[in-house]
Amino acid sequence: MTATSPGAAGGVALPRLPDHQLTPLAEAYARANAAKRRSTLLLIVAIIIASLVAGGVAEVDLAKLFANIDRFTNYIVRLFYLESGAPVWTDPAEWFWGWKKWLALLGDTLLIAYLGTLLGTIAAFFLCFLASVNLNSNAWTRGLIRRLLEFCRTVPELVFALIFVVAFGLGPLPGVLALAIHTTGALGKLFAEVVENIDMKPVEGVTATGATWWQTVHLAVVPQVLANFASYGLLRFEINVRGASVMGFVGAGGIGQDLIESIRKFYYSDVSAVLLLIIATVMIIDVATERMRHHFIGQGMRP
Amino acid sequence: MSERRQLVLPADPAILAGQAGLLRAQALSRLKMALLVGVLIALAVFAFWRLDVSFWRIVKGFGDLGKFVVLMVPPNAGSWANALVYLHSLAETVAIAFLGTMLAALFAFPLGLLAARNVVPVRIFQFMTRRSLDTVRGIDTLIWALIWVNVVGLGPFAGVLAIMTSDIGTLGKLFSEAIEASDRKPVEGVTAAGGSRVHQVRFGLLPQVMPVMLSQVLYFFESNTRSATIIGIVGAGGIGLHLVEQIRTFEWDRVAFLILLILAAVAAIDWLSAHLRHAIIGKSSVAV
Known part of the structure; x- marks a missing residue:
């Protein structure tokens, strides 16, 4: 992360631990972070694999979906037209x-x-x-x-x-x-x-x-x-x-x-x-x- | 009860007045209660009359129901081939619930961010997102299934899309509420520390709301397993189709078999998601 706010550019001296104390802490932090990353990654991979399997079982067919997606929008649009072809709000009594x-x-x-x-x-x-x-x-x-x-x-x-x-x-x-x-x-x-x-x-x-x-x-x-x-x-x-x-x-x-x-x-x-x-x-x-x-x-x- | 001993209180006028007041208040609240119960009963009587629920129909119905229950024992799939078909459609049901929930969460996440007051401080925008989520939520999964069947044809894919659509509304709302309830x-x-807007969301907001959202998603996976079992009624895949067929043809032992399958699947998924939820919530408390 780069310091972008104007205040930080002034350079306020922060107290800093001596290196022999800081290094083990930084390493432990890096390790904890890496472990968290690993488990998150593992979770994501597991979800992706499960999704692929589920997609196979549930016969997901994205090509068909994208080919026919206009039917969905058409359907929603058609809901707001009367048999006569007029929009529904023109004739609430008929609607x-x-x-x-x-x-x-x-x-x-x-x-x-x-x-x-x-x-x-x-x-x-x-x-x-x-x-x-x-x-x-x-x-x-x-x-x-x-x-x-x-x-x-x-x-x-x-x-x-x-x-x-x-x-x-x-x-x-x-x-x-x-x-x-x-x-x-x-x-x-x-x-x-x-x-x-x-x-x-x-x-x-x-x-x-x-x-x-x-x-x-x-x-x-x-x-x-x-x-x-x-x-x-x-x-x-x-x-x-x-x-x-x-x-x-x-x-x-x-x-x-x-x-x-x-x-x-x-x-x-x-x-x-x-x-x-x-x-x-x-x-x-x-x-x-x-x-x-x-x-x-x-x-x-x-x- | 004959040997009841009496407690004699001193006849202090202040105590007596206080008791009288208490009794009056109690009588009033009893009256209110009686009135409420009266209204509830009157409405029930009206409902029975209006819905044409007659006594002998109930009796006859329960008689028939008893016969069906007797015929349900022992549950039986008919043949091994049938059992395999049922198991496959059960897998289909779980797959529908899983994919539907995942996709809904995927779409609901950005919508939830947009609908949250503390992320996008534009009132009108937020109002619009909220109302459209409400409308989507107001339409039942079965109705979405009927619409999607028109688009992608009969089969489980329509079920996935139906669960996804109706859950985008609910999850979007829940996500935005979780985000608004987060600590500033x-x-x-x-x-x-000089973080940009994206940094604020990524490092300030997400670590707080992620565990809540994940556990909500898991909860929805559970409840969607139940929804996915009936979505087959309108031809959108899963075990529901077989269930309807067997009920309509009076194959009660097969109906019982299917119901047992559903119960087992729901129990298994409840168990799994309860464990995952504990793991997630436990992990988050360690991370904080």
């Missing part, structure tokens, strides 16, 4: 022709997300105490519940939805259940973490009065964790709104059904209209839930 |  139907479907999507979140939160609430090491000392039931929660959150919700569509028939019900199961798994883990971090003194106090396990949970644990639970639940609702918007892809209700049909049938302006509605809804929900979460956290731990 | 002092130190 959003199906707004009544779409808004109703969006409402259904929100309700699916709501019910899924609610049912999942209730299930997670009842399971989390059994999954916490400080409230359930039985390693067997604790492990069992933890594995169950793990299973619920690892299997993607669309896979559950696919199976439920076969069992329950087409419609919003499989979507609700799929979201509920996934929510149970995800929230159950977070809830259990919250419960494991509580202050144990109230628990000891209530236990000392001879309360049963459920009474202890109710009176000593729930008041401490409720605000955090509500906040996590709202965050999940936000995520579930996104999830519910694609449930229709597999026939599990909501606006996804209309969206995938428009995409498959190349109704470009419909695709952009529905996507804009979804993005706007998601943004509104994000802002609203964030406000509510701040409210809950600000309110603190109240019974 | 190392940058000032480099400036004081």
